[in-house]
Amino acid sequence: NRRKKKDANILEISSIPNPFPELCCSPFASVLSASLLPKVTSRKKQVIKVYSEDDTSRALEVPSDITARDLCQLLILKNHYIDDHSWTLFEQLTHRGLGRAIEDHELVMEVQSNWGVEEESRLYFRKYYAKYEFFKNPVSFFPDHMMSFSSETSAAISHSGILQIFLNSSTYPEIHGFLHAKEQGKKSWKKMYFLLRRSGLYFSTKGTSKEPRHLQFFCEFSNSDMYMSLTGKKISGSPTNYGFCFKPNKSGGTRDVKQLCADDEQSRTCWMTAVRLLKYGMQLYQNYMQPYQVRSGCSPLNMTPMKIVFHNTANKYGFNILLNALAVFLLAVTSSCSNSQLRGCLRLNSHGSPTAVPNIGMSIHRSQSWFHHKISRDEAQRLILQHGLVDGVFLVRDSQSNPKTFVLSLSHGLKIKHFQIVPLEDDGKLFYTLDDGHTRFTDLIQLVEFYQLNKGVLPCKLKHYCARIAV
Secondary structure: OHHHHHHHHHHHOOOOOOOOHHHOOOOOHHHHHHHHOOOOOOOOEEEEEEEOOOOOEEEEEEEOOOEHHHHHHHHHHHHOOOOOOOEEEEEEEHHHOEEEEOOOOOEHHHHHHOOOOOOOEEEEEEEOOOOOHHHHOHHHHOOHHHEEOOOOOOOOOOHHHHHHHHHOOOOOOEEEEEEEEEOOOOOOEEEEEEEEEOOEEEEEOOOOOOOHHHEEEEEOOOOEEEEEEOOOHHHHOOOOOEEEEEEEOOOOOHHHOEEEEEOOHHHHHHHHHHHHHHHHOHHHHHHHHHHHHHHHOOOHHHOOOOOOOOOOOOOOOHHHHHHHHHHHHHHHHHHHOOOOOOOOOEEEOOOOOEEEOOOOOOOHHHHOOOEEOOOOHHHHHHHHHHHOOOOOEEEEEEOOOOOOOEEEEEEEOOEEEEEEEEEEEEOOEEEEEOOOOOOOEOOHHHHHHHHHHOOOOOOOOOOEEOOOOOO
């Protein structure tokens, strides 16, 4: 009885809070240690070299089973970059002029093991905004005239339902259209009608016939990787600049590579995206949803693509309201003021309020990541293509035809367009304009900031800039 009474008194005493809880062992400590700390068993490590856009490289010692996503995360942490889920590891076969974005789940060492001894191959670390863009905007990637569905599928199908059919293991939409194929052992190319089915890629020996007796097998994808041509017609001699190919995983000669090229960028993008979905299926969707899954803890099957918005921590809603108000104000100013009245643009200061910016040095833009000094039109297009043909990917460069002007190169609708930025002088002051002086800016930074908020005369707003980032 005394013992029972003593135990009861102990239970009645209120527990004293621990002033140093971090020093005590949590019931979840073992779980966290197992997932966050390295395993007791030693993991084999290897040294790899990763390149950046300016051809500088960095050697890293990594585990032999590291994935492309983990390697990107490691480089982000080491370089203190912001993780916006667009960082990608690229494989580039320099001597063949081929390259591809390595999928997030692929093992880096397996990719390197497929390189030939005499091949000049590299790993590049860069941003690629088009990696999962087809999940957000399938309309641009799958045109109606290139797709057909089985009789079991309803004829009226929404664009959002297209991806569900792609990811379904039992069904798959048929992609069809004309492609140029390089004949085996020859330098000549032949235009043929191709069909992409779950069993592989086929071409028709009789026009556009889809009858089984007229279809001939071209290649399958389980033991090969798909690459994009980075040099256009230079190395392959293809009839167009929109080439791609299938290379076996095992290291082999050029005879094993199946080379194709499309008539335009939209067609090439459709074929290559469809092959990725066919080869990786649900794994690709899980790769896309993994960053959001970590943030929310939800299942990828029950989640819809999220739009990430960054708020001002001091005023969660006021900052967005201010941006919208500023955009409306700028549009009102540009539409109501005359050319002589409109002298420049407003900029947000450190407190988030608009302030007038004086006309400071004309070369201030050279310190900006989006500006590329003395690069050609072809180099600009190659740089934008490497970052992904997503609406709003842009850069600003010097004009080659007119040394005193600049050019805004912008991706829109799977095409790269170029807009000339013309300098204007008024009352001894220099301004820059894209619309013949209707909207003027005292420097290129103001111009870029304005068109990031308003599309104005452009087909879309400026969203992602191309930068040469060192590793």
